Amino acid sequence: MKKLLLGAILIFYSFILFAQNEVLTNQSIIDMLELGFSNDIIVTKINTSKNNFDTSIQALKELKEKGVSNDIIVAMMQKNNNTEKQMKKTSRSGIYFKVGNELKKIHPTAFSGTKTNTLGTALTYGIANAKIKSTMNGKHSNNVIDTNIPSFYFYFDDKEQNSFVVSNWWFTVASSPNEFLLSKLTIKKNRRELETGKVNIYAGNSIGVDEDNTIGFEIETINDYEFKVTPSVPLLPGEYCFFYRGTVPQGGYNNQSVFDFSISESCNIETKYKNDDYVWIVKDGKPRNYKITSTEIRKDGVYYILQQRNSWEPLECKESDCYSSKEEAIKK
Known part of the structure; x- marks a missing residue:
């Protein structure tokens, strides 16, 4: 009996600890909506929990596409601003x-x-x-x-x-x-x-x-x-x-x-190719083979700095324009 009581107490405190450390994200809101929780329950959860919401334009667009209501989005944005307001004070x-x-x-x-x-x-x-x-x-x-x-x-x-x-x-x-x-x-x-x-x-x-x-x-x-x-x-x-x-x-x-x-x-951001790999690109209407000398990660994607054999002139190319074989480059 004592063991059962002790086990119940441990489970109860574990649940409390999890709830205290829980941090809501955009995905948390989408998950709650898909589980059928009503808007007022989700808003209450937002107002009583820590969060790491992304309220950028692109993120708001994705939330809207998932069916998140305006009331919930407004609650997310208001809660997300609390940190900045607290620092101002x-x-x-x-x-x-x-x-x-x-x-x-x-x-x-x-x-x-x-x-x-x-x-x-x-x-x-x-x-x-x-x-x-x-x-x-x-x-x-x-x-x-x-x-x-x-x-x-x-x-x-x-x-x-x-x-x-x-x-x-x-x-x-x-x-x-x-x-x-x-x-x-x-x-x-x-x-x-x-x-x-x-x-x-x-x-x-x-x-x-x-x-x-x-x-x-x-x-x-x-x-x-x-x-x-x-x-x-x-x-x-x-x-x-x-x-x-x-x-x-x-x-x-x-x-x-x-x-x-x-x-x-x-x-870590996964890239399709690594430094020193050889890739094919279409340049001047023809497939050409280049070696990747360095990789740059930018907001709009992955870019490679390429070097062709017997040439000192580097070339910058987006990952989506690089191919593994000559045949693949010709098809594209």
Whole structure:
């Protein structure tokens, strides 16, 4: 009898724990509708649960096609805005990303050291640059994001209030996400690396992240101090960071920290072909064979950078225009 009672209690608490951790998505709403739940029950569930709704135009179109009513869609949009409203009330400066119906702050991670590869410079008698790489302990960030196109929220201090906080000075001296760079980190053994400068015997030193290795992002202004930032392209699984590139204030401050995050391995984007594969495309009305030298994931699909034998000129081609064989390319 005692064992049965204990089992019932464990099941009851497991159910409560599941309900507390449950996060509604667009698919959750579609599932409830298909199960026959009425609109008022679904709206009540929305208002009493955490959520990670996608309320973009395309997502709303898909919901409408699935038969979701306007009342439910309005409830989803209102609930989805609660996070931004909550942040406006508390006015906390920093960089945040969305987890369910809450925003999680990305705290700065300090570099554990720097290193300079002088071998290349020595072998070229000083002609080649020696790269300065700043390192961080650990292969992965503690901030794990489960989407390829995450949204970040930048909150800056109101300069008129003189609310200068030493531990968060970036968001007092800066006033826009344009003063930050988004860069991919390189994993080496049990650390992450970011190129933060170059040394050259003849040209001198240059400090800062190489902008050729950065990722663009789009900025949506919420008000003078709050911004929504979205990467211009989907981010593949890996390690990334925001790096402040503005002027560092005097008085003992330094820029030896970044705002790091990981894109989860579960967000891997499958491609039809891999780097170094050979594909056929139709160019100038004829099928031609190219080698894939690199792959780029963009919002409108997968693109390959191609190189033809005995040619130095690269060619960019969308995945849907690449074929496995000459015969397949001719048929298309």
